Amino acid sequence: MSILVLGTVALDTVETPFGKRKRLLGGSAVHFSMSARLFTQVNLAAIVGNDFPPRHIRFLEDKGVILTSLIRSGGETFKWEGKYEGDLNTALTLDTCLGVLTVFKPVISDRESRIKNIFLANVDPDIQRSLLKRLRSPRLVGLDSMNYWIKNKRKELLRLLKEVNIYVANDQEARSLSGENNLIRAARYLKSLGPDMVLIKKGEHGVLFYSPKFIFALPAYPVDQVIDPTGAGDTFAGAFMGYLARRGKSNAADLKRAIAYGTVAASFNVEGFGLEKTSRMNKAELKGRLDKFKSCFIF
Amino acid sequence: MSILVLGTVALDTVETPFGKRKRLLGGSAVHFSMSARLFTQVNLAAIVGNDFPPRHIRFLEDKGVILTSLIRSGGETFKWEGKYEGDLNTALTLDTCLGVLTVFKPVISDRESRIKNIFLANVDPDIQRSLLKRLRSPRLVGLDSMNYWIKNKRKELLRLLKEVNIYVANDQEARSLSGENNLIRAARYLKSLGPDMVLIKKGEHGVLFYSPKFIFALPAYPVDQVIDPTGAGDTFAGAFMGYLARRGKSNAADLKRAIAYGTVAASFNVEGFGLEKTSRMNKAELKGRLDKFKSCFIF
Numbered sequence: 168m169s170i171l172v173l174g175t176v177a178l179d180t181v182e183t184p185f186g187k188r189k190r191l192l193g194g195s196a197v198h199f200s201m202s203a204r205l206f207t208q209v210n211l212a213a214i215v216g217n218d219f220p221p222r223h224i225r226f227l228e229d230k231g232v233i234l235t236s237l238i239r240s241g242g243e244t245f246k247w248e249g250k251y252e253g254d255l256n257t258a259l260t261l262d263t264c265l266g267v268l269t270v271f272k273p274v275i276s277d278r279e280s281r282i283k284n285i286f287l288a289n290v291d292p293d294i295q296r297s298l299l300k301r302l303r304s305p306r307l308v309g310l311d312s313m314n315y316w317i318k319n320k321r322k323e324l325l326r327l328l329k330e331v332n333i334y335v336a337n338d339q340e341a342r343s344l345s346g347e348n349n350l351i352r353a354a355r356y357l358k359s360l361g362p363d364m365v366l367i368k369k370g371e372h373g374v375l376f377y378s379p380k381f382i383f384a385l386p387a388y389p390v391d392q393v394i395d396p397t398g399a400g401d402t403f404a405g406a407f408m409g410y411l412a413r414r415g416k417s418n419a420a421d422l423k424r425a426i427a428y429g430t431v432a433a434s435f436n437v438e439g440f441g442l443e444k445t446s447r448m449n450k451a452e453l454k455g456r457l458d459k460f461k462s463c464f465i466f
Numbered sequence: 467m468s469i470l471v472l473g474t475v476a477l478d479t480v481e482t483p484f485g486k487r488k489r490l491l492g493g494s495a496v497h498f499s500m501s502a503r504l505f506t507q508v509n510l511a512a513i514v515g516n517d518f519p520p521r522h523i524r525f526l527e528d529k530g531v532i533l534t535s536l537i538r539s540g541g542e543t544f545k546w547e548g549k550y551e552g553d554l555n556t557a558l559t560l561d562t563c564l565g566v567l568t569v570f571k572p573v574i575s576d577r578e579s580r581i582k583n584i585f586l587a588n589v590d591p592d593i594q595r596s597l598l599k600r601l602r603s604p605r606l607v608g609l610d611s612m613n614y615w616i617k618n619k620r621k622e623l624l625r626l627l628k629e630v631n632i633y634v635a636n637d638q639e640a641r642s643l644s645g646e647n648n649l650i651r652a653a654r655y656l657k658s659l660g661p662d663m664v665l666i667k668k669g670e671h672g673v674l675f676y677s678p679k680f681i682f683a684l685p686a687y688p689v690d691q692v693i694d695p696t697g698a699g700d701t702f703a704g705a706f707m708g709y710l711a712r713r714g715k716s717n718a719a720d721l722k723r724a725i726a727y728g729t730v731a732a733s734f735n736v737e738g739f740g741l742e743k744t745s746r747m748n749k750a751e752l753k754g755r756l757d758k759f760k761s762c763f764i765f
Binding site: 253254255342348349350351352355369371372373375381382383384385386387389390391392393420423424426427461462463464465466 | 552553554641647648649650651654668670671672674680681682683684685686688689690691692719722723725726760761762763764765
């Protein structure tokens with residue numbers, strides 16, 4: 168089954184201890200697509216400005232991403248500039264240019280409105296909601312957000328949480344939205360806000376999954392050189408949601424394996440700037456790392 | 467096979483969001499003993515002052531801890547006062563009274579000098595070294611330290627690292643001593659300083675084990691109410707080293723299982739103040755949690 172992702176397409180300028188890269192193709196929907204494409208057909212709903220390089224369009228098409236609902240609008244493409252220091256766990260945002268994001272009204276085709284597996288990557292909760300309304304028969308809806316919306320559009324986000332199946336958040340966001348420091352209590356609280364399941368991403372410390380039926384935790388895949396973590400969370404979500412879309416079901420075994428795939432996909436992402444690694448990774452490499460990963464914690 | 471632990475016996479005053487407790491029995495050697503005792507006979511080498519309550523001696527003896535080498539000296543028992551806030555990951559030290567620790571010269575019996583499994587818990591590296599010299603035929607020596615010694619007795623610590631088998635550090639210490647932010651690189655560097663293996667404790671984020679033969683990582687056992695994390699690392703080390711001492715060998719399977727036991731033992735520790743939980747836990751509870759833990763991350 169195919170998947171539909173709503174999110175950003177961005178031009179990222181990133182500085183880490185390993186160097187600086189300007190105007191890399193990035194954004195939540197793009198990073199998501201790079202891993203989801205290995206499991207299923209990806210339909211991308213986003214907006215870019217008239218400064219968006221045509222080579223990026225060709226690149227995405229080459230990767231099999233369906234761009235029917237990528238809107239090209241007058242104005243600037245969304246740009247983000249950030250810096251990572253020390254342990255590379257937290258990005259310091261230096262500059263943000265929202266550009267065309269401020270006028271983004273997602274429009275999807277009739278075919279896409281029938282897609283059952285959806286990921287609402289990080290954009291304004293109002294935009295996420297407007298897409299959600301267009302769906303005919305969603306089966307599994309994942310939602311991501313960020314601290315900015317938790318602070319500034321809390322009401323809208325809370326409303327949205329009642330209508331999705333999986334809420335994906337990083338540890339800071341989970342703590343901030345729940346007011347709980349303990350991540351299991353945070354997850355339990357977030358679950359009570361509406362979604363069936365909560366997935367908390369902890370960067371280099373792995374992931375914690377919570378559903379009323381079971382708790383699941385994985386450490387991160389051990390990577391000895393983190394070059395640029397930008398997009399790791401979306402890469403995780405892409406493999407996670409992509410695997411579930413391919414399976415067409417989401418019982419405990421599917422969910423656990425999906426989380427494991429998300430974990431190893433994210434490990435590729437951090438090993439290079441932007442899409443350097445994820446644009447080249449293939450299913451066999453992902454599977455290879457998955458098998459190796461298992462031996463890291465089976466006792 | 468029995469085990470010998472060198473470390474502190476302390477009176478801890480601790481404040482966490484769940485309350486404040488004064489002069490609890492604590493210290494690295496005591497927390498270590500509470501979990502190690504479930505696997506093997508524990509011999510404790512430490513010092514206390516003449517203000518040390520006799521009931522604590524009886525308590526330790528009741529738990530089967532051999533106190534032949536617990537020195538009772540004139541002066542004050544080592545006291546630590548600390549506070550935890552927020553996510554309870556980092557202790558804020560409010561006061562430290564070294565007391566008799568400043569005159570501590572460990573003396574062990576002839577029988578103890580023949581013990582093969584040793585843990586040098588956190589005390590002055592010079593004291594750790596003086597004990598190490600008295601051992602006749604150590605087989606497996608674990609070493610813990612702390613930031614204070616990394617800063618103030620670096621040379622002595624580096625010398626000691628060449629003579630031990632396992633270096634146990636928390637993530638801050640590993641980063642500080644290695645100068646590496648990435649924990650795998652940090653572990654690899656620490657290994658190059660002498661020990662055969664490196665074990666990095668990451669608190670609520672679990673543990674990372676490094677040896678040239680394999681890397682092993684486990685998330686923390688999910689605990690939904692962390693009351694007081696004081697001593698969690700030593701409780702981990704106690705179960706880890708205790709299990710290995712009981713096995714009498716340390717191949718990959720033993721090491722992995724030892725790390726898993728350390729993880730679940732630490733989860734009991736954080737669920738109560740001081741020794742509240744670890745003094746009562748038994749082998750069956752530990753085993754029960756170990757089995758439950760497995761299902762948390764097998765995919």
